[in-house]
Amino acid sequence: MASSRLGRVLSNLARSQSRSYTPSIKFRAGASTAAAQRTPEEILQQLRSLLTKDTSIAGIQQLSNEWFSRADKDATKNLDKSELSSLMSSVGMPLSDSEATDLFALFDTKKNGEISYNEFTTTLRGKMPQFAASLAFMDQYRGHYPSNMTSVHSVLPRFDSQETDEWVESLDAVIQHHGPTRTRFLMHELMDEAVRKGVKISSSITTPMCNTIPTELEPEYPGDLAMEHRISNLIRWNAAVMVSDGNKRAAGVGGHIGTFASICDIWEVGMHHFFRGKGFPGGMGDQLYIQGHAAPGPYARAYLEGRLSLEQVMNFRQEVGGNGLSSYPHPRLMPTFWENPTVSMGLGPLSAVCQARYFRYLHLRGLADTSSSRVWCFIGDGEMDEPESIYAIARAGYERLNNLVMIVNCNYQRLDGPVRGNSKVIQEFEGLFRGAGFDCIKLIWGDAWNDLVDNDHDGKFIEVLERTPDGDCQRYAAKNDGALLRREMFEANGIADRVAHLSDEELMSAYMTRKRFILPSPRQQKMQNQVDARQ
Numbered sequence: 001m002a003s004s005r006l007g008r009v010l011s012n013l014a015r016s017q018s019r020s021y022t023p024s025i026k027f028r029a030g031a032s033t034a035a036a037q038r039t040p041e042e043i044l045q046q047l048r049s050l051l052t053k054d055t056s057i058a059g060i061q062q063l064s065n066e067w068f069s070r071a072d073k074d075a076t077k078n079l080d081k082s083e084l085s086s087l088m089s090s091v092g093m094p095l096s097d098s099e100a101t102d103l104f105a106l107f108d109t110k111k112n113g114e115i116s117y118n119e120f121t122t123t124l125r126g127k128m129p130q131f132a133a134s135l136a137f138m139d140q141y142r143g144h145y146p147s148n149m150t151s152v153h154s155v156l157p158r159f160d161s162q163e164t165d166e167w168v169e170s171l172d173a174v175i176q177h178h179g180p181t182r183t184r185f186l187m188h189e190l191m192d193e194a195v196r197k198g199v200k201i202s203s204s205i206t207t208p209m210c211n212t213i214p215t216e217l218e219p220e221y222p223g224d225l226a227m228e229h230r231i232s233n234l235i236r237w238n239a240a241v242m243v244s245d246g247n248k249r250a251a252g253v254g255g256h257i258g259t260f261a262s263i264c265d266i267w268e269v270g271m272h273h274f275f276r277g278k279g280f281p282g283g284m285g286d287q288l289y290i291q292g293h294a295a296p297g298p299y300a301r302a303y304l305e306g307r308l309s310l311e312q313v314m315n316f317r318q319e320v321g322g323n324g325l326s327s328y329p330h331p332r333l334m335p336t337f338w339e340n341p342t343v344s345m346g347l348g349p350l351s352a353v354c355q356a357r358y359f360r361y362l363h364l365r366g367l368a369d370t371s372s373s374r375v376w377c378f379i380g381d382g383e384m385d386e387p388e389s390i391y392a393i394a395r396a397g398y399e400r401l402n403n404l405v406m407i408v409n410c411n412y413q414r415l416d417g418p419v420r421g422n423s424k425v426i427q428e429f430e431g432l433f434r435g436a437g438f439d440c441i442k443l444i445w446g447d448a449w450n451d452l453v454d455n456d457h458d459g460k461f462i463e464v465l466e467r468t469p470d471g472d473c474q475r476y477a478a479k480n481d482g483a484l485l486r487r488e489m490f491e492a493n494g495i496a497d498r499v500a501h502l503s504d505e506e507l508m509s510a511y512m513t514r515k516r517f518i519l520p521s522p523r524q525q526k527m528q529n530q531v532d533a534r535q
């Protein structure tokens with residue numbers, strides 16, 4: 001039985017692999033005989049059939065790119081009429097002069113006398129059913145890329161089939177009468193309820209794209225929010241100024257500003273409330289592995305605390321001459337400041353796992369009390385791509401290291417571009433961590449945006465958020481345009497009513513978690529009152 005099932009799976013896989021791209025269209029020199037006058041649409045149709053012949057979806061995509069670069073002989077990244085005509089001849093479809101003029105006009109959608117790459121590929125691919133199907137597939141949850149594995153799934157041994165069938169029929173009925181959004185909601189609720197009641201089911205690898213801790217379960221913030229906010233603003237500012245000032249005085253010094261800016265708040269919460277110093281009872285304190293290029297933050301904090309001088313701060317990245325600060329956490333260069341090195345990328349997570357394991361070893365061997373010592377590892381979303389990071393996660397899960405906390409700073413960027421613009425990295429990483437056995441807490445939205453999520457009465461808003469790729473999320477932030485956000489995220493998805501009470505500016509502010517504009521919950525109102533009273 002098992003082997004025949006394995007055989008089916010393997011042959012399925014083999015079939016799917018054989019479908020991968022093998023270009024079968026060869027470019028021909030010279031023209032064959034010209035056909036009678038055809039409309040540009042007819043020519044386009046013929047071209048598409050040629051393109052789709054014996055080719056997978058990935059192949060179509062690749063081939064249309066390839067055609068463009070071959071046609072663009074003068075490498076201007078635009079095609080003129082003669083380039084389009086010679087492309088047509090080279091694929092065995094020569095055009096008469098008037099056909100060429102008409103086809104050119106069809107491709108030149110912007111009517112500016114040239115065909116850009118975008119105009120070429122979108123016109124050529126058009127609404128080809130194969131391509132539309134692939135796009136629809138990409139739209140599915142948890143499936144960012146077309147996969148051939150959908151038909152391969154494990155089947156549990158069947159027993160009490162009648163009852164099972166009734167459940168499946170109920171599911172079918174919900175899908176039919178209430179649609180996938182409602183079905184998805186019901187399924188999540190049922191699974192949560194089962195887990196709450198102690199049923200051990202295989203948990204899903206990702207959870208919905210919202211904060212893991214629901215608003216009503218958030219505890220009162222234990223600190224002085226106004227004061228902590230002020231401190232983190234000062235540190236963020238000093239970190240940015242230190243880097244830009246260093247670069248003004250000595251060109252090429254470099255340094256990072258965005259990394260610390262995006263992690264400052266959670267870092268400060270740790271500093272005020274979580275990280276344990278060497279004197280903490282029951283251990284030898286916590287160990288921190290700081291995201292390497294966030295180093296300006298700890299320097300700026302140390303300056304505020306009086307642990308670093310102005311001269312040191314002004315010599316950021318210029319320590320060779322004496323009294324300066326190393327670019328990254330570096331215990332050998334700054335032995336009284338840094339405990340753990342974290343650049344190059346991947347080193348931090350790997351070392352953090354070894355440290356946590358060593359704490360555990362010391363304790364179990366009775367060599368030292370490390371029962372209260374924890375390891376905190378801050379890591380960037382780009383850094384999550386390093387093989388060391390992935391291995392570290394798997395290893396920590398395998399070792400059951402519950403003295404290790406990993407914080408992934410998902411700012412969607414790595415130096416000069418998005419981490420993976422066409423994906424949802426937060427969801428992806430959640431799957432990685434949960435798969436390895438970690439508890440995973442997602443903190444995605446601030447209060448104002450979270451209110452929209454909390455008031456999502458039918459699950460449609462969360463669905464839209466899950467479908468919006470990171471690249472678009474970044475674009476909305478960069479454009480800083482509430483009208484664009486409203487148009488693309490809400491109106492285009494038929495949920496404009498959710499934000500009708502917000503102006504474009506308020507909507508943008510909520511998205512950027514700048515300020516609350518929606519009525520706060522009683523708990524949040526109480527918190528705000530405390531803050532106001534202290535100011």
Ligand SMILES: Cc1ncc(C[n+]2csc(CCOP(=O)(O)OP(=O)(O)O)c2C)c(N)n1
Nearest residue numbers: 259293343344345380381382383413414415
């Ligand atoms: C192994 C290695 N490769 C390249 C670099 C150069 N580098 C420094 S920071 C960085 C991008 C980091 O991206 P991410 O982890 O997302 O951090 P953030 O965007 O928050 O700074 C790169 C590639 C490095 N430090 N180590």
